[in-house]
Amino acid sequence: MNGGDEGPLRRAAPALLGLGVLALWEGLVRAYAVPDYVLPGPLAVARALAADWPLLSASLLVTLEVAVLALAAAVLVGGLLAVLFAQSRWLERALFPYAVVLQVTPIVAIAPLILIWVDNVTVALLICAWIVAFFPVLSNTVLGLRSADRNLADLFRLYGATRWQVLWLLRLPSALPFFLAGLRVAGGLALIGAVVAEFVAGAGGSGSGLAFRILEASFQLRIPRMFAALALISACGIALFALLGLLQHRLLRRWHESALARER
Amino acid sequence: MTALAAPAPRGDAPAAAAPLVALRGVAKRFASGTLALAGVDLDIAPGEFLSLLGPSGCGKSTLLRLLAGLAAPSAGRVAWAPGHEERRREIGFVFQDPTLMPWASALDNVRLPLRLAGVPRAEAEARAAAALARVGLAGFERAWPRELSGGMRMRVSLARALVTRPSLLLMDEPFAALDEPTRHRLNDDLLALWAESGVTVVFVTHSVFESVYLSTRIAVLSARPGRVAAELRQDGAPLPRGPDYRTSAAYAALCRAASHALAAATEGAA
Numbered sequence: 001m002n003g004g005d006e007g008p009l010r011r012a013a014p015a016l017l018g019l020g021v022l023a024l025w026e027g028l029v030r031a032y033a034v035p036d037y038v039l040p041g042p043l044a045v046a047r048a049l050a051a052d053w054p055l056l057s058a059s060l061l062v063t064l065e066v067a068v069l070a071l072a073a074a075v076l077v078g079g080l081l082a083v084l085f086a087q088s089r090w091l092e093r094a095l096f097p098y099a100v101v102l103q104v105t106p107i108v109a110i111a112p113l114i115l116i117w118v119d120n121v122t123v124a125l126l127i128c129a130w131i132v133a134f135f136p137v138l139s140n141t142v143l144g145l146r147s148a149d150r151n152l153a154d155l156f157r158l159y160g161a162t163r164w165q166v167l168w169l170l171r172l173p174s175a176l177p178f179f180l181a182g183l184r185v186a187g188g189l190a191l192i193g194a195v196v197a198e199f200v201a202g203a204g205g206s207g208s209g210l211a212f213r214i215l216e217a218s219f220q221l222r223i224p225r226m227f228a229a230l231a232l233i234s235a236c237g238i239a240l241f242a243l244l245g246l247l248q249h250r251l252l253r254r255w256h257e258s259a260l261a262r263e264r
Numbered sequence: 265m266t267a268l269a270a271p272a273p274r275g276d277a278p279a280a281a282a283p284l285v286a287l288r289g290v291a292k293r294f295a296s297g298t299l300a301l302a303g304v305d306l307d308i309a310p311g312e313f314l315s316l317l318g319p320s321g322c323g324k325s326t327l328l329r330l331l332a333g334l335a336a337p338s339a340g341r342v343a344w345a346p347g348h349e350e351r352r353r354e355i356g357f358v359f360q361d362p363t364l365m366p367w368a369s370a371l372d373n374v375r376l377p378l379r380l381a382g383v384p385r386a387e388a389e390a391r392a393a394a395a396l397a398r399v400g401l402a403g404f405e406r407a408w409p410r411e412l413s414g415g416m417r418m419r420v421s422l423a424r425a426l427v428t429r430p431s432l433l434l435m436d437e438p439f440a441a442l443d444e445p446t447r448h449r450l451n452d453d454l455l456a457l458w459a460e461s462g463v464t465v466v467f468v469t470h471s472v473f474e475s476v477y478l479s480t481r482i483a484v485l486s487a488r489p490g491r492v493a494a495e496l497r498q499d500g501a502p503l504p505r506g507p508d509y510r511t512s513a514a515y516a517a518l519c520r521a522a523s524h525a526l527a528a529a530t531e532g533a534a
Contacts (some may be wrong), residue, residue: 118488151363154334159380159428169376173367254408255366 040224045231048224056213056225060232066122066194067240070129074186077130078137079179086145086171087163096142099192103135109194112201123196125209132193136185144178145171177256180248186189195233282345284309284432284464289340289424290297291489292326296451298416300326303488304340308432313465315475315482318521319530323490324468328434332357336387348379348431356425356463358435360418364409364424370396370403374424381428397425398460404514424453426461433458435467439474448507472522476515477505483521493529496522515518 022042026036029041036044049056081099085092111128118124148170154165198211210229217226252259297459300323308314308331316324329335329341332355364373371392378388387507394406398420409417410469418438425433439447458465469475470505475482479498486493509515 151359151361152365154329154332155359155363156380158332158334159377161380162373165380170365171380173365221399226299232434255410261277 005038015097030260037221038225040227046228048222049228049231052225052228054227055086055146056210056232059208059210059213059229060236063191063194063198063211064236065078066125066129066168066198066209067236070107070126070133070193071183071187071190072136073126074137074190075183078134078182078186081139081140081227082175082179083167083172084147085142088168092120092142093232099135099138102131107132107196108189108200111197114197115201121201125194125201128197128200129190129193131197132189133186136182137179140178141196144175147178148174176257178246178250179244184241184248187244188237191237271448284345284348286331286343287327287340288343290327290330290337290342291339291531292323292330292335293338299489301491302328303491304448307481308464308466310345310431310464311466313455313479315479316466316468316485317472317475317482317490318470318485318528319366319487319526320470320485322485325436327485327490328357328436328466328468331355331432332434332442335355347361353503354431356433357432358418358421358425358433362409362414362415362421364420366409368408368409368439369405370401370409370412370420372422374413374427376424377428386525392423392427395427398412398421399423413446414522415450417454418442418450419517421503422450422457427464429461429463431440431464433465435465437468437470440469440471443515448475452506454478468489472519472526473510476518476522477510484522484525484529494525 018050026041026043028216029039033043040048060191077235085096107128107237110125110131114127118127152170153166156170161169194209198209201210202212202215210233213229214226217223217229249259285307285308287304287306288303290306291299292301292356293299304327318324326335330337333342344354364370368376372390374392374395375388378391379385383391393402396402396405397421400417401419401423404412404420405414407422412420421438425435439450451474454465457463465479465519467475467478469516476498481498482496483492484494484496485491496518498514
């Protein structure tokens with residue numbers, strides 16, 4: 001957005017580069033006659049994607065469901081905690097370190113424990129993905145709630161605003177850009193969390209998400225299918241990121257610096 | 265001389281009208297230990313336009329915050345005239361920046377004080393629209409702060425301060441960041457609003473010219489710790505003032521007097 005001219009060529013550049021790399025890949029695989037079980041070419045991956053679509057699309061829905069539900073839970077819990085923290089320094093001081101502990105402990109290390117403690121696998125996956133996703137929402141929203149303009153806060157005090165009015169009319173709108181930035185990060189993390197947890201769970205033979213399909217395909221040496229599942233996960237992540245970006249733009253375009261088009 | 269000058273010429277008998285607010289021996293020491301104000305005695309008469317003139321860091325803004333009740337004095341007291349104790353109904357505040365909510369339209373920004381006071385929406389919107397019209401922004405109700413110029417944003421801020429019909433309007437160097445033509449136009453419009461509404465104004469500035477052009481009385485503050493070092497009255501100056509006043513001999517004489525007072529107050533502490 002801060003680049004030079006936004007010509008059609010410039011906009012198409014990432015797609016053109018991608019196509020070029022794919023073509024090079026296909027060409028090299030054919031030239032050296034690399035077998036599919038070592039490295040399949042893009043066409044072989046596309047064929048696998050088409051052939052296994054019923055299986056893969058069902059898995060895609062499973063993974064996506066976990067990621068989206070985890071993201072929703074992250075927004076709910078992260079947002080509510082942030083509001084509580086903004087109301088009470090004491091509460092923040094008491095609870096925030098534990099949120100950090102959750103954040104810095106690798107999810108791969110906690111996932112097996114959660115899978116043991118929680119009987120329902122879907123719920124266990126959800127908890128894992130939530131743990132990864134909620135921190136950016138929490139920390140960004142806390143920062144945003146604290147960033148309200150000091151003079152505006154004085155004005156609210158001058159006019160005898162209640163705590164609720166300050167929160168609703170001043171702090172929450174001030175926090176919105178911060179929250180949305182956190183949400184965008186959390187979207188990608190929720191997907192990663194869901195996939196990582198599935199890997200851990202998948203080894204135990206349960207679940208049917210995309211990560212499980214990747215494990216399964218690797219055991220069966222169906223490498224093209226493995227790549228197809230991988231491509232689907234990436235596409236999912238990109239779509240989620242773009243969707244949240246669109247939401248961010250929609251909500252902020254009329255007033256926030258980040259979303260304003262600059263006249264040149 | 266117009267009738268609008270009526271409240272001002274009381275120079276011979278300062279005790280005639282009871283002050284709206286009286287400051288007695290007011291001092292303010294911050295938690296950091298800095299003494300911002302010391303021994304400030306000041307009466308604010310109803311209907312006057314008082315400028316607080318002083319070098320930067322002399323505690324002008326602090327004094328304004330004490331008047332607004334946003335901070336408490338460390339010593340002394342700020343006493344309001346009987347019947348005016350409920351401050352939030354009495355005070356309008358204009359900051360150095362327009363301090364608008366960027367996520368709300370001009371109308372919603374002006375409506376804020378009424379909304380916080382629980383005024384019904386329809387009535388609040390009508391009053392906010394009227395306040396916007398009074399500052400010359402009719403037709404800009406739906407505009408977003410980002411779309412307005414610096415001067416227009418300051419007008420929105422002024423409309424918001426006036427929408428509750430306060431008895432005391434506190435202004436903290438409101439036009440310092442504006443270009444000169446815009447500042448002069450806002451000066452004139454502010455004087456018209458003051459005359460029309462009868463509001464008492466306390467106007468903080470570091471500009472000698474602005475203080476002389478606007479006020480009926482100037483209190484010169486000394487450098488930190490701030491105290492009232494000198495007072496200048498200009499009851500004789502014509503109202504309403506216009507471009508001619510800026511080139512008049514009376515204006516020049518008062519500017520000279522105020523400059524000297526300011527220089528003396530600054531040096532006295534340095």
